[in-house]
Amino acid sequence: MSRKQYVRVRGVAERYDVVPSTIWRWANDKRYSRLNFPKPKKPGPNTSAWDEDELDAYDALREAVAAEA
Numbered sequence: 001m002s003r004k005q006y007v008r009v010r011g012v013a014e015r016y017d018v019v020p021s022t023i024w025r026w027a028n029d030k031r032y033s034r035l036n037f038p039k040p041k042k043p044g045p046n047t048s049a050w051d052e053d054e055l056d057a058y059d060a061l062r063e064a065v066a067a068e069a
Contacts, residue, residue, distance in 0.1 A: 006041065006049035015055065036061055 013020045026032040027040055038054035 005052040006043060007052055007055065008047075008049050009040075012050050012055065 007015070009020045009023050012023045016023070026037045036058055038050055038058055040048040040050050043049055
């Protein structure tokens with residue numbers, strides 16, 4: 001069984017070529033939750049990170065929507 005991979009906010013920001021505050025806005029803004037942007041997990045008391053599998057699923061959904069347009 002493989003271990004879950006998590007990405008911290010800076011890594012997510014680099015992935016989408018935005019600043020970390022944009023990632024937090026996407027995670028907390030209801031407009032982005034309708035687009036299924038993943039919510040961060042709390043692997044530790046002072047740590048937030050995103051599940052890499054959920055980010056991959058989000059990317060696949062964005063690509064599918066873009067292909068339909």
